[in-house]
Amino acid sequence: MLARERNSAGPGIDGRWAGTALNGRHEFSGGFALNLRGEVFDDTKGDRTGTAQTLTALTLTPEVKVTPHFMVRGDLRLDRSSASAFEKRVGRASQQPTAMLNLVFRF
Secondary structure (H helix, E strand, O other), X not given: OEEEEOOOOOOOOOEEEEEEEEEEEXXXXXXXXXXXXXXXXXXXXXXXXXXXXXXXXXXXXXXXXEEOOEEEEEEEEEEEEOOOOEEOOOOEEOEEEEEEEEEEEOO
C-alpha cells in the first residue's frame, strides 16, 4: 500500500507513507490453528505517526475452536521501530512486546 494525504503534513504539504502485510494460516486437526502475520509500515517523514520511522511487527496467533460458536485465541506480538517510539513507564523504547487473550463468540 502506498498512500498520500493532502495537507496531512501541514497546509499545502502532502503526507506520504507506505505499508504491507503478509499473513499465513495453518489448520491442524482438532480445531487448532496457527496464524502468522508480518507487517511493515514506512513513515519516513513522520507524516502519519508523528515520528519519522519504519515500524515492523510480527504476530503469532494460536487458536482453538472449542465449539462451532466459541473460539479461544491468543496473540503474541512484537512491534519494532527504527526510532524510540513506544512509551514505557520510564522513557521510551524501540520495541514493544504484547500478549492478548481473546474469547470469540459467534452467533
